[in-house]
Amino acid sequence: xxxxxxxxxLLGGLAYGGDYNPEQWPEEVHAEDVKLMREAEVNLVSLxxxxxxxxxxxxxxxxxxxxxxxxxxxxxxxxxxxxATMTASPPPWLSALHPEVLPERxxxxxxxxxxxxHYCPSSPVYREHAARLVRAVAGRYGGHPALxxxxxxxxxxxxxxxxxxxxxxxxxxxWLRDRYGDVGTLNDAWSTAFxxxxxxxxxxxxxxxxxxxxxxxxQQVDFARFGSEEILACYxxxxxxxxxxxxxxxxxxxxxxxxxxxxxxxxxxxxxxxSYDSYPDPHDPLAAPRAAMSYDVMRSLRGGQPFLLMEQAxxxxxxxxxNAPKPRGVMRLWSWQAVAHGADAVMFFQxxxxxxxxxxxxxxxxxxxxxxxxxxxxxxxxxxELADRxxxxxxxxxxxxxxxxxxxxxxxxxxxxxRPNADLxxxxxxxxxxxxxxxxxxxxxxxxxxxxxSGYRLVVVPNLYMVGGHDAANLERYVEGGGTxxxxxxxxxxxxxxxxxxxxxxxxxRRMLGLRVEEFWPPARDAGVALSAEPGEVxxxxxxxxxxxWAEEIVPEGAATxxxxxxxxxxxxxxxxxxxxxxxxxxxxxxxxxPGTMRKLLRHVGREAGVRPVLPGLPDGVQARARRSAxxxxxxxxxxxxxxxxxxxxxxPMRDDLTGADPLDRLRLAPRGxxxxxxxx
Ligand code: GAL
Numbered sequence: 001x002x003x004x005x006x007x008x009x010l011l012g013g014l015a016y017g018g019d020y021n022p023e024q025w026p027e028e029v030h031a032e033d034v035k036l037m038r039e040a041e042v043n044l045v046s047l048x049x050x051x052x053x054x055x056x057x058x059x060x061x062x063x064x065x066x067x068x069x070x071x072x073x074x075x076x077x078x079x080x081x082x083x084a085t086m087t088a089s090p091p092p093w094l095s096a097l098h099p100e101v102l103p104e105r106x107x108x109x110x111x112x113x114x115x116x117x118h119y120c121p122s123s124p125v126y127r128e129h130a131a132r133l134v135r136a137v138a139g140r141y142g143g144h145p146a147l148x149x150x151x152x153x154x155x156x157x158x159x160x161x162x163x164x165x166x167x168x169x170x171x172x173x174x175w176l177r178d179r180y181g182d183v184g185t186l187n188d189a190w191s192t193a194f195x196x197x198x199x200x201x202x203x204x205x206x207x208x209x210x211x212x213x214x215x216x217x218x219q220q221v222d223f224a225r226f227g228s229e230e231i232l233a234c235y236x237x238x239x240x241x242x243x244x245x246x247x248x249x250x251x252x253x254x255x256x257x258x259x260x261x262x263x264x265x266x267x268x269x270x271x272x273x274x275s276y277d278s279y280p281d282p283h284d285p286l287a288a289p290r291a292a293m294s295y296d297v298m299r300s301l302r303g304g305q306p307f308l309l310m311e312q313a314x315x316x317x318x319x320x321x322x323n324a325p326k327p328r329g330v331m332r333l334w335s336w337q338a339v340a341h342g343a344d345a346v347m348f349f350q351x352x353x354x355x356x357x358x359x360x361x362x363x364x365x366x367x368x369x370x371x372x373x374x375x376x377x378x379x380x381x382x383x384x385e386l387a388d389r390x391x392x393x394x395x396x397x398x399x400x401x402x403x404x405x406x407x408x409x410x411x412x413x414x415x416x417x418x419r420p421n422a423d424l425x426x427x428x429x430x431x432x433x434x435x436x437x438x439x440x441x442x443x444x445x446x447x448x449x450x451x452x453x454s455g456y457r458l459v460v461v462p463n464l465y466m467v468g469g470h471d472a473a474n475l476e477r478y479v480e481g482g483g484t485x486x487x488x489x490x491x492x493x494x495x496x497x498x499x500x501x502x503x504x505x506x507x508x509x510r511r512m513l514g515l516r517v518e519e520f521w522p523p524a525r526d527a528g529v530a531l532s533a534e535p536g537e538v539x540x541x542x543x544x545x546x547x548x549x550w551a552e553e554i555v556p557e558g559a560a561t562x563x564x565x566x567x568x569x570x571x572x573x574x575x576x577x578x579x580x581x582x583x584x585x586x587x588x589x590x591x592x593x594x595p596g597t598m599r600k601l602l603r604h605v606g607r608e609a610g611v612r613p614v615l616p617g618l619p620d621g622v623q624a625r626a627r628r629s630a631x632x633x634x635x636x637x638x639x640x641x642x643x644x645x646x647x648x649x650x651x652x653p654m655r656d657d658l659t660g661a662d663p664l665d666r667l668r669l670a671p672r673g674x675x676x677x678x679x680x681x
Contacts, residue, residue: 003272004305008344010080010148011043013390015308015345016364016383017079020045022070023054024354028068033352034077036371041383042079045351047071048308049084049154050116052133053091062136067209072148073272080148082310083141085238087130088154089116094129101126102165105653107210115358120163121231136236138245150251151310152238155277157261162227164207171484172269175226188385189497190218205439214418221466224412228263236270245521254310258294258427260415263408265448268301277311277349280334282324286431288337288623289438293431299404300446304396308345309338315363325363328374329672331515332382333639336674339386340625340637343399346386347381389657389676395627395635400443401611403456404434405475407449413466413498414490420483421518421549426463428638429488432592433462436599440615441613442606453478458609460602464491466498472508479512480582484609486602487513488589490552491522496649497644512586514558514579521551529591530566531575538562538604547575547591554590562587563597576601615651622669623645636677640669653680 001009008563017037024031025057031610032588046054047054048067056062073080095113095405103111103534111118119126162168180186183199192372194199208215235253242251250272255264257279268274276298280287298307312334316327335346360368367375411426423664437444437460445456449471453459459478466485472492479485484563492506501507504516523529529551539648543563551570559577577588589607614624621642629633632668636654640646646669653663654677663680 002010003248006248007148007250007273008393011343013043013393014042014339014343014386015044015347016386017042017044017351017574018046018348019049019311019350020047021050021352021354022047022371023066025352026620027069029071029352034073034079035543036366036376037079037351039371040288040365040376040380040485041387041541042351042636043387044080044082044148044345044347045074046082046151047074047084048086050086051084051591052086052089053136055086055282056091056133059093059097071144072139075144075146079146081144081146082149082151082153083137083147085130085134085137085153085242087133087152087234087238088494090119090126090129090133094126098125100165100167102595103160103169104165104531106164108164115159117155117159119160120165120167121160121234122163122168122499123157123245124167127234127237131233131237131241134241135245137656138242139352141248142249142398145248147246148244149273150242150249151275151589152235152242152251152253155254155256156231156235157227157259157608158256161205161261164209166388167210168230168276169206171230172207172223172226173205174231176205176222177202179222181255189440190216191497191499196593217413217416217418220416221409221412221496221498224260225263225409226546228261228266228408231262231545232267232270235267239270242410252308255298258297259427260265260408264301265408271302273312273344274298274301274307275304276307278309279311279313279317281320282316282326282330283322286435288334288639289435290431290440291334291337294621295338295461296404296444297399297446299342304342304399304445306342306344306346306394306396309335310347311349312338312347313363314348314365314379315367316361317536318359320430323361327672330376331378332385332673333641333672335382335572336637336676337390337623337639340623340627340639342394343628346382383659389634391629391631393637395629395633397443397625397627399446399455400608401457402437402442402444402606402674403447403451403453403459404437404444404450405459405461406430406431406446407464407466407471409496410464412468413494414463421522423525424463424490424549429462429592432462432595432598433486433488435595436602437606438623439599440603440606441615441618442611443614443625450474453483454481457484457611459483459607460487461487463488466496466566467492467508468496469508476509476512479584480584482583484585484587485512485585486589486605489552489591501640509586512579512581514581514586515554515556515577515579515588518553518555521553522549523551529568529570529593531563531591531593531597532566534562539600543597543600545594545597547593549592551591551628552590553574554588559588565591583670617649619646619648622648633678638667638669638675638677640671640673643671645670646673650677654678655680
């Protein structure tokens with residue numbers, strides 16, 4: 001039996017629970033914890049994430065008795081543990097004995113203990129102590145009946161994205177030696193002929209520390225690669241011990257809300273299951289589509305395998321400037337949204353709201369006010385609802401019609417200074433392309449540019465700045481073979497060493513796009529550029545929209561103009577083009593169209609490519625996603641994100657598993673309401 005099958009069998013359905021920090025509470029509270037966990041149908045808790053100081057109060061002494069009691073108590077109560085390796089926050093004695101484990105910022109500032117994650121990922125001292133701890137924990141609890149899953153570290157790279165200390169510098173040099181072999185190759189890759197940066201030996205190379213002006217961009221991209229791999233090495237060192245001591249127990253680590261720090265496609269093969277921490281902001285009107293996009297990334301990292309929503313807030317967080325609670329019903333709605341997108345776990349930070357410490361104003365499953373609060377009532381109701389639907393666990397999303405391309409390496413290249421526009425943010429750009437698909441209930445997978453694209457009807461490529469020959473050829477082949485592709489500006493500009501592809505922008509895609517770009521004309525901050533098009537096939541009523549962030553001079557070489565810039569230096573020149581190429585078509589955006597224009601455009605392109613929504617004709621604000629269980633049952637989760645009741649017409653009679661009502665072909669969904677539908681036939 002695979003590790004994941006074993007986990008699924010142990011849990012018997014979707015996982016439900018949260019971070020459990022019993023060391024913050026006296027023993028009498030623990031008994032109440034298990035009682036309330038049972039009431040809320042909690043079947044999994046993430047235990048011991050910040051327990052290093054509690055289990056190893058001194059370098060040579062482990063203190064496991066308290067944790068033995070907790071593990072036994074959980075086992076007796078039928079609650080499983082996602083037990084942490086406890087390495088996320090070293091105890092004060094470690095940095096007191098070895099100050100060199102503390103990380104340094106690019107400007108040389110040392111990050112002191114007193115919060116968490118205060119370690120240099122390259123520190124051999126940190127790694128050695130972490131390994132000793134992991135071995136002790138795994139040895140102690142590897143055979144414990146409560147143990148279901150290992151939780152390695154916590155949110156790697158969350159606070160310390162990179163360390164610039166001397167130890168890291170040495171590790172970076174080793175990494176560069178491995179990558180380039182000799183210093184001449186490094187000089188070439190980093191274009192060091194520029195600004196007299198030529199290195200005579202690897203010894204002279206440093207991390208991109210704070211410099212008088214822009215540090216070398218290729219060095220920055222390599223440092224980001226190194227950083228992601230170096231932090232991965234910390235994870236792998238712990239994972240190797242777990243694999244050795246408990247070969248049958250799966251391991252995971254929780255990824256932070258979508259960020260550029262770690263190349264998650266490179267990480268994902270090393271996890272048995274992907275875990276994700278999701279913190280949409282209740283004040284943000286676009287919180288639901290933003291969360292949807294990140295869930296699609298998580299589900300896609302391991303080829304559609306269900307992921308675990310390891311953390312979300314039951315109500316408010318405490319780390320934004322204004323921390324809004326989730327209005328009534330929103331916690332349930334957003335939890336079901338994660339399930340709709342492929343989550344096999346609905347977990348929270350945290351079980352019991354802390355009394356002291358930096359997170360005491362962060363909501364929890366059991367709030368300061370206890371079990372009588374609205375918070376706990378909603379937690380308990382959702383726990384029961386999920387526990388009654390074990391068949392959803394393991395169900396996979398059917399393959400989407402649309403793939404959206406995300407490449408972390410290119411992200412590192414794109415978001416630097418000294419660019420035509422230094423305000424480009426890939427996550428926002430990605431979202432601008434994702435939102436219209438979401439609004440039209442089109443499901444979407446997330447892929448790398450080099451992945452197999454053959455099954456997709458449409459591939460969307462937002463701003464793929466840095467691209468290598470293999471990946472570019474893959475995208476071109478996809479279109480040539482009959483695919484429809486939509487690419488946005490500033491794609492295919494640089495190679496993986498951030499050197500411009502010569503031969504006219506964007507050299508690797510010119511043939512496919514049927515154009516060349518002469519010059520970049522980003523508008524002023526907060527200014528836009530008007531767009532227009534005559535009524536026609538793409539814009540039946542004509543187009544009067546606007547673009548922002550970017551404009552450029554496009555010279556068509558076979559591509560047809562679909563919309564033009566309507567003002568300024570570029571007036572009358574193409575802004576959006578389409579090129580019939582091979583058996584397919586390549587669309588190109590030379591600006592970021594406003595959301596309305598983007599939606600019209602993607603709708604048209606999608607129709608041309610034969611893209612279908614998950615369910616047709618849903619009212620605005622109602623989202624649908626599908627999952628198919630191993631037994632072939634197709635489930636539709638319907639989510640009403642609006643504040644109005646929604647009247648939904650279904651394409652065939654379906655049964656709502658949540659109400660148990662007779663099969664219907666129409667459904668009224670309450671504001672923030674959820675339905676779990678199965679075709680009745
Ligand atoms: C996460 C972290 C948790 C807790 C939570 C609060 O980043 O993993 O330990 O701090 O945020 O939102």
